[in-house]
Amino acid sequence: MAATVHRLERSQLIPRPREEVFAFFADAANLQAITPPFLRFRILSPMPVEMRAGACLDYSLALFGIPLRWRTRITRWEPGVCFVDAQESGPYALWRHTHRFADEGDGTMMSDTVEYALPFGPLGRLARRLLVRRTLDRIFDFRRDTIARLFGEAEAGAAASPSLVA
Numbered sequence: 432m433a434a435t436v437h438r439l440e441r442s443q444l445i446p447r448p449r450e451e452v453f454a455f456f457a458d459a460a461n462l463q464a465i466t467p468p469f470l471r472f473r474i475l476s477p478m479p480v481e482m483r484a485g486a487c488l489d490y491s492l493a494l495f496g497i498p499l500r501w502r503t504r505i506t507r508w509e510p511g512v513c514f515v516d517a518q519e520s521g522p523y524a525l526w527r528h529t530h531r532f533a534d535e536g537d538g539t540m541m542s543d544t545v546e547y548a549l550p551f552g553p554l555g556r557l558a559r560r561l562l563v564r565r566t567l568d569r570i571f572d573f574r575r576d577t578i579a580r581l582f583g584e585a586e587a588g589a590a591a592s593p594s595l596v597a
Contacts, residue, residue, distance in 0.1 A: 462474065511532065513531045531544075
């Protein structure tokens with residue numbers, strides 16, 4: 432039986448031009464700054480990484496206290512518009528993260544869509560209900576709050592719009 436694919440969707444209005452916002456996310460060195468400390472996240476790939484389709488990034492992190500290595504590959508690269516990183520090896524059966532950027536007024540609407548599946552069948556489903564879903568929320572909440580601090584707040588009520596699907 433194939434693993435169930437879940438989706439996490441988040442959008443955030445950032446009061447800066449799209450070129451500036453995209454450049455920040457296109458620099459792999461910034462990933463550590465927007466990742467919560469509890470993950471003990473470190474980029475292992477030599478920096479700087481030339482971001483393009485086919486580029487690989489290696490990381491170390493601790494998930495639920497377990498040290499892990501994770502490798503992602505950029506599978507789609509459209510400068511200023513979007514990029515997709517997909518897990519090649521790591522803790523998930525599937526991890527595909529699409530980052531989209533669009534002009535909205537004087538700012539940028541940044542949208543994240545993460546498609547993920549867990550290994551281990553029934554154990555993976557239980558882990559998602561008990562731990563994984565909440566942990567992903569914590570990670571993306573931290574990311575939202577850090578981005579708001581780094582780029583400045585958008586208008587009240589428009590700064591972030593979380594949506595967790597399935």
